[in-house]
Amino acid sequence: MKGLLLSVAIFATIALSHGAEKLHPLSDEFIDAINNKHTTWKARRNFDVNTPMSSIRQLLGVLPRKENAPKLPLKIHPEDDIEIPITFDAREGWPDCEDIIGTIRDQASCGSCWAFGAVEAMSDRICIHSDAKTKVLISAEDLNDCCTDCGDGCNGGWPDEAWLYWSQKGIVTGGLYGSKDGCKAYSITPCDHHVNGTLPACGEIQSTPVCTSVCDDGTNLVYAEDKTTGTAYSIMQSVKQIQIEIMTNGPVEADYDVYEDFPNYSSGVYQHTQGDYEGGHAIKIIGWGVEDGVDYWLAANSWNAEWGDRGYFKILRGENECGIEADIIGGLPNL
Template sequence: MLGGGRCVSNERPSKHLSAIDIISCCNDCGYGCSGGQALKAWNYAIREGVPTGGRYGTEGVCKPYYFHPCGRHANQTYYGECPLAHRTPQCFKACHPYYPVGYNEDKIFGKTAYQLPNDEKAIMREIMTNGPVAASMRLHADFAFYRRGNTGGRDRGGHAVKIIGWGTENGTPYWLIANSYNFDWGEKGYFRMIRGKNNCKIEEKVVAGTMNVEKYL
């Protein structure tokens, strides 16, 4: 979530961090493509730094995402069907050969990392102050087919998402959350979950942090 959760922007185009660098090079963050822990990813950014990145095929960054999109999606190139699982790529501490900046020179380092309390107001305050936060939630069986509203069914394990904001609809408070299932899933890649009730344990393990972005200012 760190890779997609923070970007650096001023008058120039925004710079996202490389998710694949964290997945492949942070040995203690978790299990590579099989999952991990957001707080450890933040601590890796503080300790080692993370180069710039982006979606598959992004130009002008050090390490764009390694895997192409899979499956059929509206108005997008079809690369093939999705495998059951991806093997974690080998860690290469080098930028794309056409990128003009070296790997170490391109890195942005984390400044702070922390887990937020299980508290609606604290999460809202963090988003207002420092931007989106990473959250872990329990995944229900029908989540893959989400279109709108709440999800249910058998618990299928944990899932990492990014809470980017909140709102109220017809008197019901909700979190606005970014998922990683492409743009034609859910509400254009996003979904809403009831706020303040710890639904699917969404408010239990919320992680945030800050980055040293002075060189981009």
């Protein structure tokens, strides 16, 4: 009997130890653990298991809010007689701007998500509010490199400061890496954050490029003349207010808390299921909908189109999941 009790105790200790063992966030076991919970989303391998988690954290470039940070004015929409559709996708809402709204960018080896979420929404809104007469991509390069008040470039920044910079200083146009569309294209080479991708593997986070006040060679544009500007404001933490803002003025920038499970997102409606906090991340919300009875926001990430659902993801709506509804920013372009 003593031997049997000893064996039981040993197995219990082993089981307890195994249960307490922390799984690597990119391991097959971690991914399987997410999927075995049969929650509202599915995980898959997006990043190579050998990718340092420090590299993923460095892609999460929203810095903790600083003391005495400037507050953007709060925009409140009248809600009377506003009917909210069950689903909305800005690409379909403004089909003449689908090529702008639907562009998935790549921040590459740089923690510039704070800048990408901003310039993506700004670009969309210029197209939308010009009735598709002005189709430009606002330069993530110019914002990331030149806004010193925004933070530390590739080492992170603040979305609200990005919009303030647009309203006060202006940002030039500029497209994807290697393009001649606009004044300043993104200068950091696209890279493969993922498994079995088509791009070179990502390395360490790059240093922030030097700010320049000239357009790229071959663009035939003048930096000072190419500046775009607009207003900047925040939206209150209200699902209906956020929806009205998106369907009225276009996609918005949002930031939220990222946990270890998020990099493995494949499909479905994400909600935090497993793992520890990793950092703050900024994205663009372009719409909403319902999937299998679950309300969601539709968002565009900036880890290129090979991540997640062709560069997009859905996240639980109405519960402020990971803080997604607490910091919504927008603005109107000066046309």
